[in-house]
Amino acid sequence: MDDAGAAKDDKTPRTARGERTRRALLSAAAQEFGEKGFHDGSISGITRRAGCALGSFYTYFDTKDDIFRALVNDMSGQVRDYVSPRIAQARDGIDAERIGLLSFLEFARDHKELYRIIDESEFVDQAAYRAHYENTASRMAARLARAAAHGDVRADVEEVHAWAIMGMNVFLGLRYGVWDDSRPAEEIAAIANALIEKGIGARRD
Numbered sequence: 001m002d003d004a005g006a007a008k009d010d011k012t013p014r015t016a017r018g019e020r021t022r023r024a025l026l027s028a029a030a031q032e033f034g035e036k037g038f039h040d041g042s043i044s045g046i047t048r049r050a051g052c053a054l055g056s057f058y059t060y061f062d063t064k065d066d067i068f069r070a071l072v073n074d075m076s077g078q079v080r081d082y083v084s085p086r087i088a089q090a091r092d093g094i095d096a097e098r099i100g101l102l103s104f105l106e107f108a109r110d111h112k113e114l115y116r117i118i119d120e121s122e123f124v125d126q127a128a129y130r131a132h133y134e135n136t137a138s139r140m141a142a143r144l145a146r147a148a149a150h151g152d153v154r155a156d157v158e159e160v161h162a163w164a165i166m167g168m169n170v171f172l173g174l175r176y177g178v179w180d181d182s183r184p185a186e187e188i189a190a191i192a193n194a195l196i197e198k199g200i201g202a203r204r205d
Contacts, residue, residue: 011060022060024050029071034113038068038120065124072121072128075114076135082107084139093147094201098193100140101169105185108177115178137162144200153200161200168192 013019028049032041043064047054061067083103090096108114121129141162147153169192176188 011062013060018060021050021052021056024052025057025060025067026071026074029067030075030111030113030117033068033071033117033120037116038064038124043067068117068121069125069128071117072125072132075111075117076132078111079104079107079114079136080139087143093144093150093152094193094197096143096147097165097196098189100143101172101192102185102189104169104173105177105188108173109181109185112178115174133166137166140166151202153202157200165196168195 013022025046028046029041031049032045035041036045041064043057044054046067047057050056057067061070083100086103087096087099090099118129118132121132137159141159144153144157144162144165148155148157172188172192176183176185
């Protein structure tokens with residue numbers, strides 16, 4: 001593709017107003033797909049929720065698949081951006097995992113559509129589905145490696161531990177974030193963190 005073609009196909013917003021419109025469409029898509037699912041959700045439903053003209057949709061997205069793919073990436077980034085700054089406040093590597101789960105539970109409770117959208121992406125766009133979990137596990141593995149270097153966890157922690165902790169967090173988020181959010185998130189995070197500390201915490205002589 002030549003430069004002219006690339007410029008024509010580039011749907012990145014070039015103004016603050018354009019970015020606001022794109023953001024409104026993504027937020028509307030989260031509501032539409034969260035309530036109806038991908039197959040029953042529609043572009044007209046998205047634009048109606050966003051309060052913008054149908055033509056505005058095609059300024060930023062080509063198809064329903066296109067906005068769904070962008071939404072999966074966007075929601076994955078929202079989780080990261082919500083959790084990461086809070087983890088930075090942790091006192092050590094074990095506490096970082098407690099805060100990570102606590103923050104994720106908070107996010108899931110405020111964005112219950114997250115699970116339906118991510119789960120459906122396995123069948124709509126498997127690459128985006130896989131990237132969501134691989135990127136999350138990669139960040140967790142790097143965090144555990146730093147914790148090991150500081151002596152907070154065992155020296156032999158590896159990728160398997162990251163995936164195991166992530167799997168636990170995903171299902172705790174489903175059970176105590178989406179299905180029933182009545183139990184204090186701090187309590188759930190503390191119980192899970194005790195398992196992590198006993199499993200991979202550094203041995204103190």
